[in-house]
Amino acid sequence: MPNPRSLGKEGEDFAEIFLKRKKYNIIERNWRSKFGEIDLVCSKKREIVFVEVKSRGSRLYGEAAEAVDDRKKRKLKLLAEAYLQKMRLEHKTARFDVVTVIWEDKSRPPEIEHLENVLFFDA
Numbered sequence: 001m002p003n004p005r006s007l008g009k010e011g012e013d014f015a016e017i018f019l020k021r022k023k024y025n026i027i028e029r030n031w032r033s034k035f036g037e038i039d040l041v042c043s044k045k046r047e048i049v050f051v052e053v054k055s056r057g058s059r060l061y062g063e064a065a066e067a068v069d070d071r072k073k074r075k076l077k078l079l080a081e082a083y084l085q086k087m088r089l090e091h092k093t094a095r096f097d098v099v100t101v102i103w104e105d106k107s108r109p110p111e112i113e114h115l116e117n118v119l120f121f122d123a
Contacts, residue, residue: 010055014110014112015051018112019040019099025042035075038083040099052098053098057102057103068118076096098114
């Protein structure tokens with residue numbers, strides 16, 4: 001089993017490919033501010049989409065999306081506001097999606113689930 005850091009990076013790689021196939025434009029990857037990090041910043045149509053990627057080696061300890069709790073959502077909102085302000089995109093509509101990447105069977109590609117509009121706000 002890979003260590004959590006490499007599992008996370010590999011999950012982000014899969015999530016990026018998955019989103020590109022769904023016609024998302026990847027703007028940034030691992031964008032950092034004093035509040036933390038946004039895994040992926042994308043655009044789709046006229047929206048900015050902030051994506052939190054959760055990778056797991058199994059479902060043994062629950063669903064990956066459960067890790068995006070209210071505390072994490074508040075942190076993501078701070079990060080998104082900082083990003084929009086820095087990039088002068090305050091006028092854009094933004095939302096949060098979660099992409100989960102689960103490797104239940106190591107001999108096969110992971111299962112990917114895309115949860116849209118986990119948190120929606122007008123910036």
